[in-house]
Amino acid sequence: MTSSLVQSVDWLTIAPPTLTAVIALVVLVADLFVPEERKQLLGWTAIGGLTAAVALLVPLRAGDRSTFCLTADTQVRACSYTADHFTLVIQLLVLGGALLTALLSLTETREKLPAGEFWFLLLSSAAGAALLPASRDLATLVVALEVASLPAFALVGLKRGDRRSGEAALKFFLSSVTATAVTLLGVSFVYAATGTLHLTELAQRLDDVPGQLQTLAESGVALTLVGFAFKTAAVPFHFWVPDTYVGAPLPVAAYLSVVGKAVGFTGLILVTVVAFPSYADVWGPALAVLAALTMTAGNVAALRQVSTRAWSAVRLLAWSSVAQAGYLLVPIAAAAYSSDDQIGATVAYALMYAVVNLGAFAVVALVARSHPDNRIADYRGLYATSPAAALALAFFLLNLAGLPPGIIGLFAKVTVFSAAVDAGLGWLAVIMGINVVIALYYYLRWTALLFRTPEGAAVEKAAPRSPAPITLAIALTAAAGAVLSGYPQFALRFAANSLF
Secondary structure, rough: OOOOOOOOOOOOOHHHHHHHHHHHHHHHHHOOOOOOOHHHHHHHHHHHHHHHHHHHHHHHOOOOOOEEEEOOOOHHHHHHHEHHHHHHHHHHHHHHHHHHHHHHHHHHHHHHOOHHHHHHHHHHHHHHHHHHEEEOHHHHHHHHHHHHEEEEEEEHOOOOOOOOHHHHHHHHHHHHHHHHHHHHHHHHHHHHHHHHOOOOHHHHHHOOOOOOHHHHHHHHHHHHHHEEEEHHOOOOOOHHHHHHHHHOOOHHHHHHHHHHHHHHHHHHHHHHHHHHHHHHHHHHHHHHHHHHHHHHHHHHHHOOHHHHHHHHHHHHHHHHHHHHHHHHHHHHHHHHHOOOOHHHHHHHHHHHHHHHHHHHHHHEEEEEEEOOOOHHHHHOHHHOOOOOHHHHHHHHHHHHOOOOOOHHHHHHHHHHHHHHHHHHOOOHHHHHHHHHHHHHHHHHHHHHOOOOOOHHHHHHHHOOOOOOHHHHHHHHHHHHHHHHHHHHHHHHHHOOOOOO
């Protein structure tokens, strides 16, 4: 087959990540000229750019556009960028998550963090994260993954003079670079065995790999999955999570817990379901075992958090995010045993998780203003001093636990559970059920603490002052969670229609 190197370019199709990258450059240059007392303009510029990028998804809602395609006399063209429904849903999640992170960060950049560098790095990472779900060849996929990851290393270590921040950034960097090196080795093996990098062509050529290249192809498939497993914080690639979340600025920890995880799961879905379906017998069992180990390790570690330990609230959310990664892996593993439709469960769960986890981090960021050590014990009696924040956090935690009134959390867990059962993975469904019960304990323990009587001097302690951007972030996530809980079918139908 011969193909031309002439590629078509549809600028509207690539507009969301492109605009985000352009605004990042605008902020970087503007930082040189904007006086110190007006640095907040950079933050509002970033928020405006992210809002416009989200709005640019509307003209693409049909989900039928592709660009950077090789022209050839074949019925199916190999394209490097595809804006299908799956792409648009993940881009909405990523850009919306970055927008909420930006709201949480306005106060931080005014008081603690260098504004210009922060906004440039955040927008750059968001541009890479928005590019990744549209990538349909391994080269673009790896580049998008690194564009999303490299600025994140710097964001984690941006608290100048903070030893924990530097240590967290170093751990994150070293672990990620190792995983990336292994992934690139896997990509090179796959390319050597097939002669192509386009995902749709890989799916066809891996069906007919010559016998002498079979081991090379299998090794390449396994190694390629390592980098994406790291990004999802799956066991045994999860050790960086708690220290990184504690050392990072809280908005950055929130960003990593949602957008960083979305990047990993999106890449994992693309390489398994789209590129390597013929090797489902390799990655299916592996992901099923990873899912069981990840949800168990995350929940057991979260259960062991001591409420009086410094930063225990952030550590609990960090280990909780590891456990949630295990649940998210279940439908991807199930797709190896049944059909690609199972991926809709992962997308639905990711939408729920993004909304409520960002909301939980927003309340944690609020409480941290009056309790810098952010211990779980500091939340005792929060309802007495800040009823709205306590109710919002209780709602978010109940969603993560899968309990009413967080109906969307319950529906999402049932959907994931059904995916495992339908695929014949009964043992994985049983392990998931046990882990859900374990998680109930630490979520409910924290929720109950919010409504207990404050101790001693804490009774008269003033409510934490809530800056407008943090209040807006809490309100938006609570409203989104309430809408999804009132009409959970919307998220499930939306996710089901997002498949490629």
